[in-house]
Amino acid sequence: MNEQEKETLILGIETSCDETAASVVANGCEIRSNVVASQIESHKRFGGVVPEIASRHHVEQITLVIEEAMKEADVTWADLDGIAVTQGPGLVGALLVGVHAAKALAFAHQLPLIPVHHIAGHIYANRLISEMKFPLLALIVSGGHTELIYMKEHGHYMVIGETRDDAAGEAYDKVARTLDLPYPGGPQMDRLAQEGSDILDFPRAWLEEGSFDFSFSGLKSAVINTLHNAAQRGEHYAPEDVAASFQASVVDVLVEKTRQAARTYRVNQVLLAGGVAANSGLREALNHMCQDEGIPCIVPPLKLCTDNAAMIAAAGTIGFIKGHRAGLALNANPGLSLEGFNTL
Ligand code: KG4
Ligand code: ZN
Numbered sequence: 001m002n003e004q005e006k007e008t009l010i011l012g013i014e015t016s017c018d019e020t021a022a023s024v025v026a027n028g029c030e031i032r033s034n035v036v037a038s039q040i041e042s043h044k045r046f047g048g049v050v051p052e053i054a055s056r057h058h059v060e061q062i063t064l065v066i067e068e069a070m071k072e073a074d075v076t077w078a079d080l081d082g083i084a085v086t087q088g089p090g091l092v093g094a095l096l097v098g099v100h101a102a103k104a105l106a107f108a109h110q111l112p113l114i115p116v117h118h119i120a121g122h123i124y125a126n127r128l129i130s131e132m133k134f135p136l137l138a139l140i141v142s143g144g145h146t147e148l149i150y151m152k153e154h155g156h157y158m159v160i161g162e163t164r165d166d167a168a169g170e171a172y173d174k175v176a177r178t179l180d181l182p183y184p185g186g187p188q189m190d191r192l193a194q195e196g197s198d199i200l201d202f203p204r205a206w207l208e209e210g211s212f213d214f215s216f217s218g219l220k221s222a223v224i225n226t227l228h229n230a231a232q233r234g235e236h237y238a239p240e241d242v243a244a245s246f247q248a249s250v251v252d253v254l255v256e257k258t259r260q261a262a263r264t265y266r267v268n269q270v271l272l273a274g275g276v277a278a279n280s281g282l283r284e285a286l287n288h289m290c291q292d293e294g295i296p297c298i299v300p301p302l303k304l305c306t307d308n309a310a311m312i313a314a315a316g317t318i319g320f321i322k323g324h325r326a327g328l329a330l331n332a333n334p335g336l337s338l339e340g341f342n343t344l
Contacts (some may be wrong), residue, residue, distance in 0.1 A: 012313025015098030016090025024073035028317030033072035055093035084316020088336030095332035142274030161212025196240025
């Protein structure tokens with residue numbers, strides 16, 4: 001293979017929350033390896049992610065996970081073009097483990113270091129499935145984020161809507177806890193919702209006319225109050241119906257706001273991303289809406305929706321091509337801004 005045909009091989013590293021992950025991706029779209037060590041079992045008994053425990057697990061796992069990703073991809077350090085790492089947002093102690101590992105490896109092997117925004121990673125999970133067509137609209141729904149992002153080209157992000165309080169995944173997890181479901185509650189709620197009916201008529205927060213922002217704390221409180229009031233009266237709602245009614249409310253707002261934004265910004269594609277993108281009700285409703293509107297829609301497979309490093313390598317490839325580099329002074333940034341990455 002001559003130099004012109006040489007593929008771009010990037011190692012991605014992700015440790016922003018409770019998954020230690022490493023992956024090798026070729027040309028920003030072909031997965032050569034995708035290793036994820038999940039800590040869910042360790043956090044389950046606490047009902048949520050415990051930052052200290054997360055950091056310790058990352059330290060234990062990171063070297064093994066990276067070695068495994070390199071071995072599975074059958075590449076050497078000399079084959080790589082760069083190392084991409086999640087710089088933020090996320091838990092600072094967790095992010096630091098990935099950032100330090102990436103810096104040490106970049107230094108030892110004299111490779112470029114590419115900082116990646118976690119949400120850009122979630123968006124670029126879609127490029128592992130299909131070509132991205134601009135301008136596009138990405139709906140990001142995860143444990144920490146609910147955002148509508150407009151992209152006019154690769155590596156350029158405009159946040160046109162975001163949550164004013166709880167993220168969708170956070171609301172899922174909190175309501176699930178009230179229903180005594182194990183952590184993480186999102187997948188459990190999704191499963192229950194499929195067996196119930198939307199009979200409880202929970203509120204939908206549309207906010208002001210023309211706003212693409214979201215708010216889920218009112219809905220979360222409405223569900224929790226309904227359950228507590230019922231318990232005080234000695235009544236009981238079927239958890240399946242609570243889950244189905246909650247999910248209908250969340251999905252309605254997410255999909256309708258995406259429809260309005262897609263019309264306003266006249267996009268050529270809608271992408272779904274983030275952990276809550278694994279939700280069956282949301283996937284179905286978003287696909288229907290896009291068919292209605294005649295806009296192509298990409299919904300990644302479940303294992304690319306939750307945190308992984310292939311998405312970080314995919315986004316990092318764009319950063320690499322655009323000349324985005326970090327020095328060895330790179331620090332984790334738990335409050336990193338996505339639009340700050342636009343100065344490429
Ligand atoms: O993107 P992610 O893996 O981590 C963050 O960056 O936050 O998202 C995790 C979130 C959790 O809140 C989890 O409950 C939610 O995604 N989730 C789901 C489903 N699968 C994961 N929520 C609803 N339905 C699902 N099927
Ligand atoms: Zn995430």
